[in-house]
Amino acid sequence: MTATGEVLLKVDNLTVEFDTPRGPVRAVDGVSWQVRAGETLAILGESGSGKSVSTQALTGILEMPPGRIVSGTAEYRGADLIAMTTKERRKIVGDRITMVFQDSLSALNPVQSVGTQIAECYRVHRGLSKKDALKRAAEMLDQVRIPAAAKRARDYPHEFSGGMRQRVMLAMALALDPDVLIADEPTTALDVTVQAQILELIAELQAERDMGVVLITHDLGVVSDVADNVVVMYAGHVVERASTAAALDHPVHPYTEGLLGSMPSADLKGQELPTIPGTPPSLRSIPSGCAFRPRCPIAIEECAHDVPPLLTVAPGRDAACIRRTTLAEKEAV
Amino acid sequence: MIRYILRRVVAAIPIGVIVTLGVYALVFAMPGDPLRELAGDKPIPAAVLAAKRAQFHLDDPFIVQYLLSMKDILTGNFGTTFAGADIADQLRLRIPVTLKLTLLANVFQWTFGLLFGIYAGFKRNGWIDRSLLLATLVLLAVPGLVAFFAAQFVFGVQLKWFPVSGVLDGFPTSYLLPSLVIGLLGFAGLARLMRTSIVETVNADFVKTARAKGLGEQRVLWRHILPNAMLPVVTFLGLDLAGMFGGAIITESIFNLPGLGQFMFQAIKLKEGGVVVLLSTLAFLSFILINLLVDLLYGILDPRVRHV
Amino acid sequence: MSDVTAVVSAEAQELGDGRTLSNRELLRALLRKPQFVLCSLILLGFFAMAAFPKLFTSADPRFCELGKSRQGRSDGHPFGFDIQGCDYFANVVYGARPSVLVSICASFGVFVLAGTFGLLAGYFPGAIDAVISRTADVLFSIPGLVVLIVILNSVPNRSIWIIVGVILLIGWPGGMRLMRATVFSVRNREYVLAAKSIGVPPVRILRKHVFPNAMAPLLAMTTLGIGGMVGLEAALTFLGVGLQPPSISWGSQFGVAASYRDTPHLFVWPALFISTMTISFMIIGDSIRDALDPKLMR
Numbered sequence: 001m002t003a004t005g006e007v008l009l010k011v012d013n014l015t016v017e018f019d020t021p022r023g024p025v026r027a028v029d030g031v032s033w034q035v036r037a038g039e040t041l042a043i044l045g046e047s048g049s050g051k052s053v054s055t056q057a058l059t060g061i062l063e064m065p066p067g068r069i070v071s072g073t074a075e076y077r078g079a080d081l082i083a084m085t086t087k088e089r090r091k092i093v094g095d096r097i098t099m100v101f102q103d104s105l106s107a108l109n110p111v112q113s114v115g116t117q118i119a120e121c122y123r124v125h126r127g128l129s130k131k132d133a134l135k136r137a138a139e140m141l142d143q144v145r146i147p148a149a150a151k152r153a154r155d156y157p158h159e160f161s162g163g164m165r166q167r168v169m170l171a172m173a174l175a176l177d178p179d180v181l182i183a184d185e186p187t188t189a190l191d192v193t194v195q196a197q198i199l200e201l202i203a204e205l206q207a208e209r210d211m212g213v214v215l216i217t218h219d220l221g222v223v224s225d226v227a228d229n230v231v232v233m234y235a236g237h238v239v240e241r242a243s244t245a246a247a248l249d250h251p252v253h254p255y256t257e258g259l260l261g262s263m264p265s266a267d268l269k270g271q272e273l274p275t276i277p278g279t280p281p282s283l284r285s286i287p288s289g290c291a292f293r294p295r296c297p298i299a300i301e302e303c304a305h306d307v308p309p310l311l312t313v314a315p316g317r318d319a320a321c322i323r324r325t326t327l328a329e330k331e332a333v
Numbered sequence: 334m335i336r337y338i339l340r341r342v343v344a345a346i347p348i349g350v351i352v353t354l355g356v357y358a359l360v361f362a363m364p365g366d367p368l369r370e371l372a373g374d375k376p377i378p379a380a381v382l383a384a385k386r387a388q389f390h391l392d393d394p395f396i397v398q399y400l401l402s403m404k405d406i407l408t409g410n411f412g413t414t415f416a417g418a419d420i421a422d423q424l425r426l427r428i429p430v431t432l433k434l435t436l437l438a439n440v441f442q443w444t445f446g447l448l449f450g451i452y453a454g455f456k457r458n459g460w461i462d463r464s465l466l467l468a469t470l471v472l473l474a475v476p477g478l479v480a481f482f483a484a485q486f487v488f489g490v491q492l493k494w495f496p497v498s499g500v501l502d503g504f505p506t507s508y509l510l511p512s513l514v515i516g517l518l519g520f521a522g523l524a525r526l527m528r529t530s531i532v533e534t535v536n537a538d539f540v541k542t543a544r545a546k547g548l549g550e551q552r553v554l555w556r557h558i559l560p561n562a563m564l565p566v567v568t569f570l571g572l573d574l575a576g577m578f579g580g581a582i583i584t585e586s587i588f589n590l591p592g593l594g595q596f597m598f599q600a601i602k603l604k605e606g607g608v609v610v611l612l613s614t615l616a617f618l619s620f621i622l623i624n625l626l627v628d629l630l631y632g633i634l635d636p637r638v639r640h641v
Numbered sequence: 642m643s644d645v646t647a648v649v650s651a652e653a654q655e656l657g658d659g660r661t662l663s664n665r666e667l668l669r670a671l672l673r674k675p676q677f678v679l680c681s682l683i684l685l686g687f688f689a690m691a692a693f694p695k696l697f698t699s700a701d702p703r704f705c706e707l708g709k710s711r712q713g714r715s716d717g718h719p720f721g722f723d724i725q726g727c728d729y730f731a732n733v734v735y736g737a738r739p740s741v742l743v744s745i746c747a748s749f750g751v752f753v754l755a756g757t758f759g760l761l762a763g764y765f766p767g768a769i770d771a772v773i774s775r776t777a778d779v780l781f782s783i784p785g786l787v788v789l790i791v792i793l794n795s796v797p798n799r800s801i802w803i804i805v806g807v808i809l810l811i812g813w814p815g816g817m818r819l820m821r822a823t824v825f826s827v828r829n830r831e832y833v834l835a836a837k838s839i840g841v842p843p844v845r846i847l848r849k850h851v852f853p854n855a856m857a858p859l860l861a862m863t864t865l866g867i868g869g870m871v872g873l874e875a876a877l878t879f880l881g882v883g884l885q886p887p888s889i890s891w892g893s894q895f896g897v898a899a900s901y902r903d904t905p906h907l908f909v910w911p912a913l914f915i916s917t918m919t920i921s922f923m924i925i926g927d928s929i930r931d932a933l934d935p936k937l938m939r
Contacts, residue, residue, distance in 0.1 A: 056541075059545060060544070061541050061544040061545050063536075089547075090547040090548070090549065091547070092547075093545065093547050094545060094546040094547020094548065095547055098545065098546070099542075099545040101538060101541065101542060101545075103538060106537065106538040106539060107538040107539055107541070107542045108539055108542065109539040109542075109543070109557050109560075109561070110539070110561065110635070110636070110637060111560050111561055111564075111634065111635055111636060112556075112557075112560075113636075120546065120548070120556070121546055124546070124547065124548055124549075124552065125547065156636040156637070158636070158637050169542075172542075172546070348775075348778055348779055348782055349782075351779050352779055352782055352783050355779070356783070356787075356788075356791060359788075359791045359792055359795060360791060360795075362795055363794060363795035470920075470923055470924065470927055471920055471923075473865075473923060474868045474916070474919045474920040474922070474923035474924075475916050475919065475920070476868075476871065476872030476875055476876070476915055476916070476919055477872060477876065478872060478875050478876050478879055478892075478895055479872075479895075479912045479915060479916055482895060482898070482899065482908055482912065483908075483912060486902065486905060486908065490902050497902075575784075576784065578784045578787075579784030579785060579786035579787060580786075582784075582786055582787070582790070582880070583786075583876055583879075583880070586880065587899070597787060598790065598880065601787075601790050601791055601794050602794065602881075604794075609791065613783060613787065616783060616784055616787065617782055617783055620782050620783070621782070
């Protein structure tokens with residue numbers, strides 16, 4: 001755990017709602033986390049848990065309306081991204097904080113060459129001439145290990161393979177040497193081998209630049225491979241926050257526990273893989289109290305009363321479960 | 334690129350032969366003797382009739398007549414109509430009329446269509462967008478015939494803002510009213526298409542990427558959304574231009590414009606196979622040309638379908 | 642007409658992936674829209690007019706007094722008289738029949754033809770697709786109106802059915818292409834492959850699996866195009882290659898009105914009727930398209 005660098009991005013009590021014809025739906029509810037220079041923070045959760053929405057909201061790329069930020073702050077080096085004007089935010093998002101998305105084929109403009117798309121960053125944020133920007137773009141492609149980078153800069157997104165395209169996305173995101181990289185399921189659409197290469201590349205480039213990385217994923221394997229700290233989300237709430245090692249060894253929240261238990265491993269060969277019973281709730285009808293309650297093996301009546309607060313269960317560890325308010329209590333149950 | 338064009342042209346030849354042959358067969362199959370109908374009730378001397386029949390090859394078998402017509406068309410030797418007018422002269426007079434009408438109509442259609450379509454696409458669900466959707470629905474629904482007559486009556490006969498019909502006032506005065514109406518009717522479709530296309534593109538992932546790059550709204554719009562949203566509109570351009578000739582038949586007959594559409598209509602009525610086939614060939618050639626140009630343009634705009 | 646086709650096919654393309662609604666769900670969604678209900682009632686009025694014109698007027702459209710030629714409205718004659726002194730209201734009412742018949746029959750026929758050819762061409766690539774698609778190419782490459790005029794001009798006694806027949810002959814390629822494209826996207830879906838793998842015969846697959854999932858775009862295109870058929874019939878008759886006298890139709894009334902510009906009521910009434918009809922058809926088509934659009938369903 002390298003929690004020593006400067007805090008770059010600090011999200012506090014962020015709540016996001018969507019207006020739908022059937023009334024507002026709360027997709028993110030009181031979420032807080034922070035990422036330091038050099039740190040990799042994983043946000044882990046199933047689809048619909050609000051993990052992508054929270055980052056899209058703070059970077060201002062969420063469609064608003066129907067999306068709406070109800071409350072919360074997201075401070076980049078002390079400046080609140082949510083409170084500032086769009087114009088001010090554009091100086092930070094895209095320059096100091098950049099993003100990589102999951103589906104690189106649809107996330108790249110199909111009618112522009114990849115070189116032009118990377119060069120656009122230099123043109124807009126650095127005011128470089130077209131020629132210089134294109135040259136820098138080619139260098140960037142080389143840095144993400146795309147062979148014959150200068151030539152390939154003239155190619156279009158559909159002419160690259162999935163892994164290569166994700167490298168292009170990375171080159172674009174890292175072009176301006178950002179402080180924070182938000183990677184939204186960057187490897188989900190890729191083969192396992194390519195996945196490993198991309199994660200390795202991100203780690204390498206991160207070490208070079210002392211950059212903070214926010215890795216949004218639903219893949220526990222990815223988390224255990226690269227993340228320093230992990231934030232587990234369920235139905236819009238943070239249910240557990242810990243260093244990756246601690247969370248994997250001693251999960252506190254029953255949801256994290258369930259996720260870990262359902263991970264296939266060599267020890268479990270021949271046995272039936274345990275799963276979490278039930279399905280994640282629809283955001284329209286989140287159960288009262290603890291949202292995980294209907295699927296939880298240790299739920300009691302009190303769980304239905306209030307939304308469990310995120311409590312510090314041990315130094316550097318938080319969990320939102322009224323049955324387990326300390327590490328010791330967990331061992332006892 | 335050149336190979337692609339050549340391949341397309343070669344592929345068009347058999348279709349062209351079938352089209353012209355088909356049209357010729359249809360005209361040939363029309364009942365009645367064209368020359369006798371032309372003469373009306375007046376008796377024609379047998380010698381004159383025979384000479385005329387020989388001149389237009391009317392006594393030859395169908396396929397010979399067709400081949401002779403095609404030979405004349407390909408060698409540029411168009412001959413005369415039954416009534417004796419020089420066809421080459423007619424074309425020289427009439428092609429500009431139809432071209433002026435079509436081009437002016439397109440200027441109106443594309444100016445209004447793109448302007449409103451783009452605006453409505455970005456400010457969707459605003460009041461301009463809502464009224465545009467309703468207005469275009471009505472415009473698409475109103476029969477062309479009704480729109481032309483109504484415009485002619487209101488703006489020509491009653492208000493006298495424009496000439497009622499004919500081309501005596503020259504370009505552009507005589508052409509303004511008909512092309513405005515054509516443009517207005519066509520604008521509806523174009524504006525809707527442009528709007529739909531933009532609404533779809535706005536939600537694309539790469540637009541999100543562009544925003545995440547910290548680009549300004551204007552740049553996102555002009556560099557990322559529009560180039561992609563224009564693609565379906567380019568396809569529409571081809572279909573639309575190709576349909577203009579058919580529309581010209583109705584417009585030119587209502588506004589009495591001596592263009593190709595009117596020529597075509599008269600020729601069909603008089604069963605002048607040669608002229609009908611000639612004009613059909615012209616229509617076919619322009620169709621092939623327009624489609625080729627549209628495909629090339631599409632290839633320039635969209636690298637995914639580039640023809641190397 | 643081509644404009645509508647182009648726009649509609651673009652707007653309808655996305656319907657291919659739509660949920661298939663049951664008829665009752667579709668109807669319920671439609672009945673919630675006031676504009677749909679209103680336009681349906683208007684069209685029902687026109688249908689009644691076409692079927693039983695006597696319900697609307699007691700006057701005989703062919704009973705004429707030349708002395709009253711082109712007179713304005715008077716008691717019992719709300720629309721005045723035409724050039725031969727016949728009651729114009731009766732003439733306009735009787736004119737609904739050809740418009741309704743041609744538009745409904747031609748649209749339905751085009752739907753069936755385009756649907757069938759599109760299914761076959763999309764599901765059996767190779768010889769069948771080649772024959773159908775090349776034929777469509779030929780028909781596409783020449784203005785449809787020209788072919789219509791040439792063919793109709795060579796038929797001496799044109800009835801409504803001949804007009805419908807000729808429209809069918811050349812009207813199917815647009816819908817066929819749309820259907821073919823949708824079938825292409827449906828034919829490799831898992832449920833089709835599943836049906837194939839358990840040995841369901843092709844005709845049954847087409848009928849039970851492909852057609853219901855691929856018909857929405859064509860349906861929307863067809864309903865949006867009905868109004869265009871009304872206009873087409875009127876235009877053909879106006880050009881003198883449609884219905885012939887003594888048939889009463891709005892197209893021929895336009896033809897007469899064109900020569901008597903100083904008598905606007907000859908134009909205004911049929912224009913009002915035909916526009917109301919085409920706009921109603923268009924709004925109904927638009928409502929159906931909306932109801933079929935998965936993105937608008939909540």
